[in-house]
Amino acid sequence: MTPSSSVRQTLAANLRRERNRRGLSLSELSRLSRIGKATLSQLESATGNPTIETVFSLSRALDLPISDLLETDPSGSVTVVRAADTEVLSGEGVDLRPLRRIQTGGLIVEVYDQQVRTDGRQASLGHAGTEHTIVQSGRLDVEVDGHLTRLGPGDYIAFDASIPHGYAAPEGPVRSVLLLQYRTPRSQQDDDESAVNAPH
Template identity: 55%
Template sequence: MVKEQAGQVLAANLRALRAQHGLSMSELARRSGIAKGTLSQLESGTGNPTIETVFSLSNAFNVPVSTLLTERTSPDVVLVRSAGLDVLSSNAVDLRMLRRLDLTDTVFEMYDQRVRPGQTQESQGHPGLEHVVVTSGQLLVGPPDAPYTLGPGDYVCFPAATPHIYRTADSSPVVSVLLMQYPADQAGSVLASCVIR
C-alpha cells in the first residue's frame, strides 16, 4: 500500500471509530495524549503517523492496531510485496503490516519488523500478546529490566500489557517477524503469560 493510500485508510478508520465511540476530537486527544491538531491532520489523511501515535490511538479506542491501518478484505490468496507497504517508524523500529487475520475470538496482526542498532523502542504496554521470531541479528526484547536475548530462529511470546522494550544486542540490525494477538472483543480478561525461558 503506498503512503497516500495508507494515510487515507487510517483517516477513514479513525473517523469511523471516533463516530462509533461517540468521541469528540477533544476527548480523543485527552484519551490518546495526541494533540488535536495532529488528530485533525490524521483524520484528513495529511498526517504522518508514528508507531507511538498509532499505538496511542489503538489504546484510546481499545482496538488492535490493524483496525486502524487495514481495509477489510477476504481474498482467497494474499500476496504482499514489501515494496508496497507503508512503514511505521520510531527512533529504533520500522514496522510493515503484512496481514490481519480475524478469527472467531482472536485477531492476529503480522508485521515485518526491523530494529536499528543503537536505539531502544520502549512501550508502556497495550492489550494482547506479542509473538516475536528473529530471522537475523541478536534482539533484546521484553521486560526493560530483564529482556530476553533472541538470535536467528528464536521465538518468544509475552503479555504486551506490561512495559517492554526492543533493542539490538550488538551493532548489527535485527530482522524479525512480530505477531500481535488480541482478543476479538478486546473485553476479555488479562491474558496469561506464555513466555518460555
C-alpha cells in the same frame, strides 16, 4: 520514512469512525492517547504523518487492534504480499510492514515484518493484545516491565502487550516476525454469529 497518502487516508477514515462510534471528542481522545489535539486533527484530515508510536497509542486508547486503524482487506484464497508493495510504518527504532490480518473464531492475529534499527530504542507504554516476536537474524533486546531478555536467531518471546515494553538492536539491525494477537470483542462475535445463523 514518511507514510504514503494511502496509509494516511486509511488511518484518517478509520480513526474518525472509531472515535465517533465511541462518542469521543478530539479533546477526550487526546487525553486518553496522550497525543496532542492538533496532531489528532491532522491525522483525521489525512495531513499528519503517523508513526508507530502514534498508532500504538491510538490502539491503546481505543482498545482495538492496530489493523482496525490500518486495515486493507485482502481477498482470495491465496494471498501474496510483495515487499515492494507494502507500506512501511516507522518509529524511533523499528520499521513495520503489515503483511496480513487473520480473523478466525474469537481471535484476530496481525502479521508484521519487523526490522529493528540500531539507531534508536523502540519503546511502548503498552497497547491492546498479546505480542509474539520471532527473531530471524541479529540479536534483539526485549524489555518487558523492566526485565531484559536477549534473543538470537530462531528465538521467540511472547508477552501481554498492555505492559510497558521496548525493543533494541545493540549489535546491528534485527529482522523479525511480529504477531499481534487479540480477542474479538464480544459484540462483534455476536454480530458475526448472527450473520452466519441468519436465514438466507
